[in-house]
Amino acid sequence: MNEITFIERNTDRWKEFESLISSKFEASPDKISELFIQITDDLAYARTYFPKSKVAGYLNYLSINVHHKIYKNKKVKSNRFAEFWLLDYPVLVYNSRKYIYYSLLIFITAIVIGALSSAHDANFVRLILGDQYVNMTLENIHKGDPMAVYKQMNPSGMFLAITLNNLWVAFRTAIFGVFLSIGSALSILQNGIMVGAFQSFFYQKGLLWESSLTIFLHGTYELFSIVIAGASGFVIGSGIIFPESYSRLESFKRGVIQGVKLLIGIVPLFIIAAFLEGFITRLTASPLAIKISIILFSLFTILFYFFIYPTFITKKLKNYGRN
Numbered sequence: 001m002n003e004i005t006f007i008e009r010n011t012d013r014w015k016e017f018e019s020l021i022s023s024k025f026e027a028s029p030d031k032i033s034e035l036f037i038q039i040t041d042d043l044a045y046a047r048t049y050f051p052k053s054k055v056a057g058y059l060n061y062l063s064i065n066v067h068h069k070i071y072k073n074k075k076v077k078s079n080r081f082a083e084f085w086l087l088d089y090p091v092l093v094y095n096s097r098k099y100i101y102y103s104l105l106i107f108i109t110a111i112v113i114g115a116l117s118s119a120h121d122a123n124f125v126r127l128i129l130g131d132q133y134v135n136m137t138l139e140n141i142h143k144g145d146p147m148a149v150y151k152q153m154n155p156s157g158m159f160l161a162i163t164l165n166n167l168w169v170a171f172r173t174a175i176f177g178v179f180l181s182i183g184s185a186l187s188i189l190q191n192g193i194m195v196g197a198f199q200s201f202f203y204q205k206g207l208l209w210e211s212s213l214t215i216f217l218h219g220t221y222e223l224f225s226i227v228i229a230g231a232s233g234f235v236i237g238s239g240i241i242f243p244e245s246y247s248r249l250e251s252f253k254r255g256v257i258q259g260v261k262l263l264i265g266i267v268p269l270f271i272i273a274a275f276l277e278g279f280i281t282r283l284t285a286s287p288l289a290i291k292i293s294i295i296l297f298s299l300f301t302i303l304f305y306f307f308i309y310p311t312f313i314t315k316k317l318k319n320y321g322r323n
Contacts, residue, residue, distance in 0.1 A: 003049075003050045003053055003055065006045070006046070006049075006050070006055070007055060010042060013038070014039075014042075014058075014059070014062065017038075017039060017062055018062060036063070039059060039062050039063045040063055042059050043056065043059040043060055043062075043063050046059050054244060054245070058244075058245065061095075064091065064314075064317050085265075086313075087313065088261075089261070089264075089265045090305070090309050090310040090313045090314070091310065091313060091314050091317065092258065092261055092262055092265075093262070093265070093306055093310040094310035094311060094313075094314040095314075096231055096235055096258070096262055097310070099231040099232075099234035099235055099238070100227065100228065100231040100306070102230075102231070102234055103184075103188055103227045103228070103230035103231040103234060104227050106185055106188045106189060106192065106230065107188050107191070107192040107223075107226070107227050107230070108192070109189075109192070110188065110189045110190075110191070110192020110193045110195075110196065111192045111193070111195050111196035111199075112196060113189075113192070113193055113196060114128065114192060114193035114194065114195060114196020114197040114198075114200065115196035115197070115199060115200040115203075116196075116200075117193070117196075117197065118196070118197045118200035118201060118204075119200055119204070124197060125197045125198075125200065125201045128193060128194055128197040129194065129197060129198065129201070134201070136149065137149065137201070141205055141207070145284070146202070146205070146207050146210065146211065147210070147211070147214045147281075147284045150214070150277065150281045150282045150284070151282045151284075153278075155278045155279045155282070156278070158274075158277065158278035159274050159275055159277075159278030159279065160274075162273075162274040162277050162278060163270060163271055163274040166222060166225070166270045166273065166274060167267070167270055169187075169191070169226065169229070170225060170226065170228075170229035170232075170263060170266060170270065171229075171263070172187065173187040173188065173191075173226065173229040173230055173232075173233055174229050174230075174232040174233045174236065174259055174260075174263050175233070175236075176233055177232065177233025177234060177235070177236035177237040177255075177259060178236060178237065178240070179237070180237050180240060180241055181233060181234045181236075181237025181238065181241070182237075183233065184229075184230050184232075184233025184234055184236075184237065185230070185233075185234075187230065187233070188226065188227070188230040191223075191226050195219075195223065198211075198215075199211065199212065199215075213288070213291045213292070213295070214281055214284055214291075215281075216295050216298075217276050217277075217280055217281045217291060217294050217295060218273045218274070218276035218277035218280070218281050219273070220273075220295055220298035220299055220302070221269040221270070221272055221273040221276070221298055221302070222269075222270065222273035222277070224269070224302050224306075225266040225269045225270055225273065228262060228263070228265070228266045228269075228306075229263060229266065231262060232259040232260070232262040232263040233259065235255055235258050235259040235262060236252075236255045236256055236258075236259035237255070238255060239251045239252045239253070239254055239255020239256065239258075239259075240252050240255065276294070280294070
């Protein structure tokens with residue numbers, strides 16, 4: 001049987017499966033098990049005869065989600081909150097990994113552009129950060145406290161203001177994905193150039209090490225969250241650009257749902273980053289070991305939860321589907 005015939009014969013059943021997956025009503029365990037067997041059989045056939053076809057990826061998506069149904073029915077007490085963070089979100093991150101890599105690449109490139117531009121043009125940093133901020137920082141450097149900007153507000157007020165601002169920046173970056181992902185890319189580019197110009201400015205003043213230790217106490221979570229927000233925008237944009245087997249409207253709706261879910265996952269990171277910036281970053285005289293420990297712990301948690309664990313749990317689910 002060729003691929004077109006295979007799709008025509010089974011597409012109605014696949015749509016039925018997909019409807020069940022998205023339904024809020026629970027099917028019987030026997031029904032779910034039956035569907036799971038049929039899906040894995042179709043998946044095995046597609047992998048054997050049409051390995052490069054998109055239908056194999058689609059069936060793999062269905063098999064993973066049917067497994068979610070089986071997994072939930074096996075539990076005596078369902079904890080959707082824990083399941084979202086331990087299962088659903090990591091799988092979403094894994095499936096969105098190419099968009100995360102695109103976003104990260106753009107962000108790093110933007111940092112380099114910002115740093116090199118500042119190094120070659122003394123006025124560039126003022127253009128990006130503004131005269132008021134640059135003049136204030138120069139005054140703080142002259143006073144011997146270059147990081148004094150983090151001590152201007154009271155901790156609680158600063159925590160709230162930073163949380164709201166970061167959430168707004170993330171939301172704006174993600175929602176700009178509706179402009180065929182270009183808006184999200186430009187937002188990432190803007191933020192990356194600001195970081196590069198900022199660090200280049202302190203490098204020229206001989207304060208790169210001190211500024212990096214201070215900024216990345218909170219910036220590790222904060223900046224990576226911007227990268228994920230950008231990836232969220234790319235997911236939304238791809239739903240418009242690449243509808244695949246869906247109508248463009250249906251594909252767009254799916255992209256929005258997945259993009260919003262991806263965005264929700266970084267809310268805790270923004271809250272932690274704002275807490276660190278409001279209460280910890282201002283303690284510029286803290287021991288070096290404490291600063292480095294916080295930065296390394298932040299890097300480890302990001303690496304584990306957004307790169308290592310999603311790969312592990314998704315491959316585990318895929319292997320389950322093959323058995």
